[in-house]
Amino acid sequence: MKKPPVSPPDSASALAGLPPQADIRSASPPQPDAAGAANTSVASSAAELPLARSHDFPATGNWPLLSLATALLMLFLWWVSTVTGWLPPLVLPSPAAVGDAFLAAQRGELQGGHSLFEHFAWSTGRVLAGLLLACVTAIPLGLLMGVSRLARSVFDPPIEFYRPLPPLAYLPLIVIWFGIDETAKVLLIYLACFAPLVVSARAGVRSASAEQINAAQSLGATRWQVLRHVILPAALPEILTGLRIAVGFGWTTLVAAELVAATVGLGQLVMNASNFLRTDIVLMGILVIGTVAGVFDLIMRQVERKLVPWKGHS
Numbered sequence: 001m002k003k004p005p006v007s008p009p010d011s012a013s014a015l016a017g018l019p020p021q022a023d024i025r026s027a028s029p030p031q032p033d034a035a036g037a038a039n040t041s042v043a044s045s046a047a048e049l050p051l052a053r054s055h056d057f058p059a060t061g062n063w064p065l066l067s068l069a070t071a072l073l074m075l076f077l078w079w080v081s082t083v084t085g086w087l088p089p090l091v092l093p094s095p096a097a098v099g100d101a102f103l104a105a106q107r108g109e110l111q112g113g114h115s116l117f118e119h120f121a122w123s124t125g126r127v128l129a130g131l132l133l134a135c136v137t138a139i140p141l142g143l144l145m146g147v148s149r150l151a152r153s154v155f156d157p158p159i160e161f162y163r164p165l166p167p168l169a170y171l172p173l174i175v176i177w178f179g180i181d182e183t184a185k186v187l188l189i190y191l192a193c194f195a196p197l198v199v200s201a202r203a204g205v206r207s208a209s210a211e212q213i214n215a216a217q218s219l220g221a222t223r224w225q226v227l228r229h230v231i232l233p234a235a236l237p238e239i240l241t242g243l244r245i246a247v248g249f250g251w252t253t254l255v256a257a258e259l260v261a262a263t264v265g266l267g268q269l270v271m272n273a274s275n276f277l278r279t280d281i282v283l284m285g286i287l288v289i290g291t292v293a294g295v296f297d298l299i300m301r302q303v304e305r306k307l308v309p310w311k312g313h314s
Contacts, residue, residue: 119264123289127247130193145201163199167256171259188253204234204235207237240300248293251292267285
């Protein structure tokens with residue numbers, strides 16, 4: 001019996017991998033497998049996600065007009081609360097009464113007979129003396145504690161013990177040990193400024209990376225040169241921050257320091273006025289102390305911008 005003739009396979013069908021005598025146009029498209037479907041879904045979902053937003057730190061400084069508007073608003077609220085009689089003059093004197101007290105103090109018509117400039121000069125001298133002594137002693141000690149475990153073990157316990165104590169707690173001891181002259185006042189301010197400077201200098205040492213120190217030592221730098229040219233510049237931002245905090249502590253401790261038999265000074269002026277219920281003089285003294293402390297802080301900010309211009313831009 002003869003077999004039926006078999007036609008040769010179509011060349012297009014053979015190339016497409018289809019059975020013979022099959023039409024390419026009738027062939028269904030290949031279905032993607034499970035892995036391909038998963039990849040497609042992941043790609044489509046990733047395309048739908050929003051782009052990540054980078055965090056931008058706010059610019060340094062503030063808006064002067066907004067700061068001025070805030071101060072004027074506080075002054076307006078003060079004036080309204082006194083004019084409307086919401087608060088009696090004994091509790092909150094009016095801005096006009098505080099201005100009269102300021103002029104009287106400037107003319108030396110208050111208790112003691114000293115002008116406001118004399119009170120300011122004595123108080124500023126005491127704060128600066130205590131702050132300078134703290135800088136001379138606290139910053140080197142903080143750097144030493146940052147690089148030496150022995151120094152940390154010796155000095156850390158007494159500093160951490162007295163650091164949280166309020167100045168009024170050890171004021172009687174200072175009076176007993178050093179008397180009631182200027183030494184006791186300056187020493188009290190010195191102790192208030194000493195602790196934050198030590199802590200900030202010790203923490204600033206950690207800002208110097210090991211790579212910087214190793215690179216300096218590989219170039220032949222001595223330990224003193226590493227401390228001078230690597231560790232100290234790295235710790236300088238922390239030291240300046242501690243210095244700003246120390247200035248605030250110095251002015252905060254001023255009133256307590258001038259309690260020690262002082263006859264002149266802004267703190268003494270405020271305390272004497274409080275004994276006679278002169279709230280206008282008390283508020284005037286508070287405003288003067290706050291203004292002077294604010295000026296000191298502005299000066300420290302300018303010094304910080306000059307000495308460490310890279311701070312906040314890394």
